[in-house]
Amino acid sequence: MSTKALSIKDIAKKANVSITTVSFIINGKAVEKNISTAVISRVEQIIKEDGFTPNQVARSLRMGNSNIIALIVEDISNPFFAGIARLIEEKAHKRGYKIIYSSTENEPGRTKELINLYKSRQVDAYIIAPAEGTEADIESLLLEQKPVVLFDRYLPALNVNYVGIDHFSASYSAVSQFVKEKRQNIAMVTVNVEVQQITNRYDGYRKALTDHDLEPNDQLLVKIPFNQPKEDTIAQLAGFFERNPEMDAVLFATNYLAISGLIALKQIKKMVDKDFSVIAYDDGDVFKLHSPEISAVEQPLNDISDQIINLIFEQLASKTVQTTQQVILPAKLILR
């Protein structure tokens, strides 16, 4: 037996009222519209018994909105993004909004595709960790006056709300910690994408070195190609560590680089110990469980999510042209 979803018309017929009346009741405008309590309770009873759920597609078409917020990230299975997604979903849910998320895999064109899809589905607002080269796509959202908040990566060309981390200071503190441990040959492993959020990490590293009278050494810097297969990264890093035996500390610019790096160290049997320090980016169980435990720069997921959601709802509420805001939060260095 196949049940077909009921429509407002079915309910109206059954209750012997117009669909207008049913619509008012569904939307809590019954008292405002002076519907008699008798009618209200009769309709509500029928709705409850028959399990009617209004068709949101029809509603979206009519209203031009959807109560949906899109979250576009590079890879939702990255723990940083998965954590943010989960927190944002929870916070949005409390205010009656759904989050719909998807990964761009950093593929060119995927962001444009997703944004077009979401636009055509009347998505109300956008939370985006933008890849390089997506400026035009995001601009098109701004032109349509859609609420947008960028996070993680900033696009300087755009005048748009942003929530991020002070990566410069985070790297700076990490290197200062190494110096405190009397490290002399401090390496950095980063990724070869020239976005501000990554270059800031390098800049903080470099500034801390010079501030502490250490000469930056290009031999101790490696930039891993983005999207390089994990095995290749591990091999590359193993070579990097072996070529530089004097290295006594290494700062990893991202979570997955730290993991690949630790695997490489394990392969070449180089221990993390009193002669060799490591600081990872983005904390996780894997660092807590490592022997020895690995220190890490922790991004405050909850604060980031809060700021993002607040900016989104501010814009959703105001309806007018917004002044854009840049929120920069501090990271936390977890020492182990």
Added chain:
Amino acid sequence: MSTKALSIKDIAKKANVSITTVSFIINGKAVEKNISTAVISRVEQIIKEDGFTPNQVARSLRMGNSNIIALIVEDISNPFFAGIARLIEEKAHKRGYKIIYSSTENEPGRTKELINLYKSRQVDAYIIAPAEGTEADIESLLLEQKPVVLFDRYLPALNVNYVGIDHFSASYSAVSQFVKEKRQNIAMVTVNVEVQQITNRYDGYRKALTDHDLEPNDQLLVKIPFNQPKEDTIAQLAGFFERNPEMDAVLFATNYLAISGLIALKQIKKMVDKDFSVIAYDDGDVFKLHSPEISAVEQPLNDISDQIINLIFEQLASKTVQTTQQVILPAKLILR
């Protein structure tokens, strides 16, 4: 300057044709409908120049579908689910479908809420890792003839497609491996939810013990309350290990229990070594990087995703009442 999205009407007016004609062209029915090539190219030109994207909400309302598949899991930030989500998203994308995913957090009512939301948005098919007590909600989808595939957890009360893992054999192999290593006091750490996919893991453990003439010992079995805070689980497991010094092997029934267990072992300074073996569930970097490396039962994410997506598209294609299928895949024991 605010741009409003164009409608099919705008394009029709600009091209001096009817909206019918534009619609046919958009949907690739131009030749079938004998639209003149002159008209086709004129309309296509305008569409390209003006960047028209058809309103999918209107289309959904009219067609009763959406080209969207819902994926409902307990927690999308769990690596198993995140991995499945990513693979399914990719496979669905190739066939022109979008995945929209969300977490139930195992909260009662959340599944019902999500299913109602998706129904009201004309979602075409459902992939669900069901929580206990969601039978009625899933049944309602079957009544509406919606394609549904369950995975991870099975609901015996329902006659529905399912893709899962042979957890009995997986546990059985794990314990057999312990026996091969001459372990005598083999413990199991599991979770107190009485769903088949969890109880099978226990059953395989128990059967392997008795098949190898080892007496099951209730002292060596612990069931962690579901949703218990991580700290409490760690403390509980630390106590469990300390109370049972004779224990020489432990099988963890889930990924997060293994992580909490390893943290507990670390806290009480009990080493994983030639006198104490560990096998975890669901492989990950954290086990590869642990010292020593931890063996794990690996669920074949790619096979699972393939089977799920195939079952979904089979149903989407057939439109008729389906015979339901149970696909049980083998897990793989990764020894380290």
Added chain:
DNA sequence: CTGAAAGCGCTTACAG
């Protein structure tokens, strides 16, 4: 070869 019109299920300004 092309178009006018109905209808998908809602919301809301307007009328009474």
Added chain:
DNA sequence: CTGAAAGCGCTTACAG
């Protein structure tokens, strides 16, 4: 206090 009707942007059976 309640309802008829227009309209959101599409698709498609029907007519010519």
